[in-house]
Amino acid sequence: MIAKSKLKYIQSLGHKKLRDEADLFVVEGPKMVAEILSEKLLQVTELYALLDWVTANEQLLKNLPSSVVVHTIDNISLAKISQLTTPNKVLAVVKQQPLIATINTSQLALVLDTIQDPGNLGTIIRIADWFGIQQIICSHECADRYNPKVVQSTMGSIARVGFYYTNLVDFLMANKQTQIYAAALDGMSVQKLGKLAGGLLVIGNESKGISAPVMDLVNVRITIPRIGLAESLNAAVATGIILSHVTM
Amino acid sequence: MIAKSKLKYIQSLGHKKLRDEADLFVVEGPKMVAEILSEKLLQVTELYALLDWVTANEQLLKNLPSSVVVHTIDNISLAKISQLTTPNKVLAVVKQQPLIATINTSQLALVLDTIQDPGNLGTIIRIADWFGIQQIICSHECADRYNPKVVQSTMGSIARVGFYYTNLVDFLMANKQTQIYAAALDGMSVQKLGKLAGGLLVIGNESKGISAPVMDLVNVRITIPRIGLAESLNAAVATGIILSHVTM
Incomplete structure (x- = not known):
């Protein structure tokens, strides 16, 4: 009882x-x-x-x-x-673990713009942990890190990655001296980037992409070259592909 | 009415x-x-x-x-x-579209071992279509290609990729002359493979991995190097990462 x-x-x-x-x-x-x-x-x-x-x-x-x-x-x-x-x-x-107090941009960090689906957020947390990314900056519109569906899909990774919830435009404005990368359809091929020592990598909402005011603050657009005809890639899959090319 | x-x-x-x-x-x-x-x-x-x-x-x-x-x-x-x-x-x-009659191993094809989750299968179909993979060979234990959840998550990709449902051990035995690749934890780094001209790439069930009799028939084990500590990567994410390294 x-x-x-x-x-x-x-x-x-x-x-x-x-x-x-x-x-x-x-x-x-x-x-x-x-x-x-x-x-x-x-x-x-x-x-x-x-x-x-x-x-x-x-x-x-x-x-x-x-x-x-x-x-x-x-x-x-x-x-x-x-x-x-x-x-x-x-x-x-x-x-709960404390949120990150200060973002260290000398290490690559993920910036999530409106990843609302808890399953997607959980998968991205596991991918980040796989590739040694220790900082995830979320817009206020993202799913909560402790949503039960997020927690259950991350396994222990939820404990190894630090979080920071913020207004992305303000945050990126305050970090203008940093390289800001983003997944986009019209950028530089992910294969040509090489290993990134630091900076911020912005990932957008799957159906709406990255919001315009956030995209305006991006310095380097990264594209995953499309060979076939699929309309888009899932946000978590795109995150995994980009990190596999820029972290190793 | x-x-x-x-x-x-x-x-x-x-x-x-x-x-x-x-x-x-x-x-x-x-x-x-x-x-x-x-x-x-x-x-x-x-x-x-x-x-x-x-x-x-x-x-x-x-x-x-x-x-x-x-x-x-x-x-x-x-x-x-x-x-x-x-x-x-x-x-x-x-x-329904007809199943593939003959697999052409001079083009890279995906081989799915027990991908039971319709969402995962749908995501993999979209990834295949993105990277120009036109043949997906499924074990009988995979979700059905026309399961409503699969169809809805693929968008038009369902129509651009060909399917073949079979017993994987029999199929791989009959294709022994072909290079058979598989995602595994103890293989060659995905970065060192280079572009693959053809062959079969086996992807396993997320929790159980690739079944032992199927793994026995694999020639080349491919690993996505792990920098952090995450326990595993989602099957669809692993498929996307490997294809991004071996198709472009």
Whole structure:
């Protein structure tokens, strides 16, 4: 059993405003919870788990800081607090990581203009982590980094990449001395760029692209040459392709 | 109004077995329907559309072959036949394209091992079309090319790429003289491959990867070097990255 107030409180973490007030978010499922616990990637405050998960993870639980409260609950309670269509054994309540205080433009950073689809944002976070990008600057219109669908699709990458939410025009204006790259249809071939030492790479919304005032601030337009006839590439796929050419 | 028998018939095209028997599939929404009509990419047999779509597309409709039957229907009927969460003005019933009869291995072709997620398959089809890949060989475990979610996420690319469904082990055994490439964690860097003139590129299921009997038949393992710590890349993203390095 789980107290009604506790239930409401965990459910409230599904909403951005309430999870930001609590400074917490939720991670679910044995694979991702095991990753954040064993690698100490994030600060877990509470665990809600089925008895079989608790039994199977005795060793992992023994090594936890004493501040972590472990609640053994039943299937019915788990279904009530879970954000997943199919609740999966364990749910962790986790402290949010601070946003980045200062962007270091001597390292390449991603700038996301209105990536609203949580699945796309999650995929981009994993791609960034794969290619060693540690800073993601999001417009206020982007999906929230702690949206449950974002979190679940990133695995541990959510903990290894730093975030900054801002007005992109103001941010790029303040970083005018930096090279600002963007994916566009009429730019320089991605193959000719070579390895980029630093700067900002802007990725736009898949259907609307990069907004005009943001594009006006871009110095170098990058194009993925099209051999066939497809209308466009998915924003996450374009991010992966560009990073694979400019980070290695 | 739409006759009950017609309604049932169109709804039946949501199921693979029934749409294969009818040799038809469904395309929805103004953007994709306009693309296939204006570019004559596919053979449309019937259109079901709201009056405002019919009025706005008079010119397009005038140029259609007389065999295309246009039904003006209301919102309620459209909602009943649509596979979309939000029905979108027009639905086309379209003839299936024949599967590829013979694979031409002098051109690079994609081989998909158990890509079950329709969204992933649709994204891969668009990527293939972007990079000029015209042949996709799917294992029987892949999603169906005419699954509504696949079709809607490919736009016109579904019509420009050829498909072949087969047992991959038998197929690869029969093509042993061909170079067989695969994405793997322990291969040659994708940057060192150069442009590939032909051959087969195997992409595996995201969580399970490439099945062992298929991997045994691979000649060249390709790796996307990992700089950071992400656990894996999405199958579609990996496909896009590899194709961007080996087709241009």
